Amino acid sequence: MIPLYNEEKVIRKTLEELRKKRPDDVIIVVDDGSKDNSYFEACIPGIYLLRHIVNLGQGAALQTGIDYAKKLGCKYVVTFDSDGQHCADDIEPFIQTLRKGEADIVLCSRFLGKAENIPTLKKYFLRVAALVERFLTGIKLTDVHNGFRAINVAKFPDFVITQNRMSHASEIIDLIKRLGMRYVEKPCTIRYSDYSLSKGQSMMNSVNIIIEFILGKAIK
């Protein structure tokens, strides 16, 4: 399941690579009201394509994808970034962990795996952010806000993301705790390119994410 927003330059390549490596999987792309040509670029054979008529945010796109996956009868959902920074080869061990029943959700950790070309400042910042998140949620993780996860959605009908924007990542950690999901971190490779870095989260935005997360918890 791939949330998509303004990635016309890379989405086709990302999807073609994914399609080639995972030919039997259901691939769902949710275009979150992109202003560019992303929606049409994402239309390659075999892909299920959905579109939000207005931009709601990545959290909302993920939940739309999860709802649709359930409708198609999928048991497991892997969330994958559209900008080509995730590796399709990493999907199999994630799915296997769910199939074997070793966990209900598998999260990707850059620090257990390989983070290619990660800027030093970002690296330390992410580690601090992980500590803050551990403090807020009580869940021990080595990494934060990474779009690559595998979730057993069939087992947890209450796994619903309500935070529309980027604070959904913290909400997912909160859901793990609230629903008592068994979680495991697995290594994964994140390819940082100039493109993905220029489009990614600015570090200052993390402050917004934390505030949004706390406000979101206060106003249910």
Next chain:
Amino acid sequence: MIFIKLLLITILTIVFLLITLSSRFRTYQRLFIIFGYGALAFFILFPSIADKVAEAFGIERGADLVVYIAIAILALLSTVLYAQVKIHERAITKIVRDIAIMKSRKCE
């Protein structure tokens, strides 16, 4: 002085009517706002009483008391409005999501 008082009370009354009539507030929120606005109007009209009430609360001047009450009302209003924005956002999300799922397609 009379002019500025009338102006303040007119503005307060308009805002008060707009807010209480047009938005969906809960009863206790309405009561808080009605009481707060009533107190404000009263203290603006009778500053000498405001001074006495302020003194009873350990505040030096009645004008300060008016400001504190106004801040409390504004804080409540902004919180309630934020919550309403969130409620609307969730409604919009549901509508947009349902449309997306209804219009989903498999690329050939």
